[in-house]
């Protein structure tokens with residue numbers, strides 16, 4: 527970016543921040559959610575009280591209604607790009623990532639990736655994930671004392687799993703993780719001009735790293751995603767740029783989300799001693815329910831966007847093409863129309879309604895089975911080997927309105 531462009535971008539960013547602050551001080555619940563409150567529950571209710579679809583004073587149309595969010599996500603008249611295929615202005619998303627593409631590009635990339643992540647294949651990973659959890663907890667116990675649950679455990683597990691699954695050799699793991707952390711600001715929503723520039727640099731560095739890794743895999747293929755996709759590169763159904771972008775995107779999508787599911791689930795259990803006691807009585811029996819309830823109650827990906835592809839009527843409102851909608855999954859997962867007593871954390875909850883934490887429709891998370899399995903195994907291992915785990919100091923949250931998670935979760939094993 528040139529100095530002049532940089533300056534203009536900074537001024538736009540400052541004007542936007544001021545706009546959000548003014549809207550928040552006037553009580554706009556969506557603008558208040560963008561401020562990343564520690565406790566968003568009252569804002570979810572306020573947001574829904576404005577109706578199934580309301581226009582925030584920031585201009586964005588917002589829904590926190592479970593039923594309406596589900597309808598939008600399944601309706602092909604809503605996409606992720608502007609009409610004509612343009613990216614949303616100033617977005618710093620990956621080029622070629624399926625999440626930032628509409629069909630037919632998204633369909634092709636998804637079809638090629640899905641076999642590696644299919645639920646049957648993911649089940650084969652369970653013993654490996656159990657072993658990783660065992661090793662990580664063994665190291666924590668050997669060290670003793672207080673530790674940051676996020677860096678010592680929650681982060682380590684998905685980093686190892688995704689690295690192996692993609693085919694990243696071990697000597698690249700540290701570099702890959704550092705790049706993922708820098709790219710993770712993509713998921714922070716509004717970032718400064720400097721951070722946005724660093725994200726762009728990290729994406730370029732990650733692409734360069736994956737070009738090297740793909741070359742290694744070409745010489746020595748293995749049981750991993752890159753090797754699975756090499757034939758598609760050879761037959762021309764996937765370009766090398768797309769493969770490289772897919773690898774960077776998957777490290778981010780598979781690590782930065784699962785970390786927070788594991789962290790949030792552990793924190794929810796410790797904050798609800800009755801549920802923690804019940805869980806410890808039968809970790810294997812309750813693991814699925816505890817993960818499902820965390821996805822609903824403390825939704826790791828709080829919101830995502832859709833763009834109207836043609837003029838339409840929705841919930842009594844006329845929305846012209848290119849209108850942007852925010853789907854507030856965190857609020858929709860607490861919608862009393864979908865879940866009785868939505869603000870109660872109950873690992874035995876039964877519901878026929880789908881949680882919106884992995885989205886729905888054509889962009890439904892391809893890693894949902896893997897993420898659930900990792901979190902289930904992780905929670906069961908924590909309950910069995912760290913049954914007296916305690917929080918010992920206040921948490922530090924990630925400053926992101928998209929991702930709900932912690933940077934620091936100070937705990938002690940006893």
Ligand code: HEM
Nearest residue numbers: 624625779780783784787827830884885889891892893897
């Ligand atoms: C707790 C963990 C996770 C959460 C909460 C999560 C959440 C999501 C959400 C909300 C979306 C869709 C966003 C939208 O509709 O705009 C998505 C898409 C996606 N996720 Fe995940 N994810 C998780 C783990 C993973 C993992 C482990 C992987 C890879 C192994 C993964 C791969 C993907 C991919 C490839 C897409 C794009 C699908 C498409 O556009 O067709 N995710 N995820």
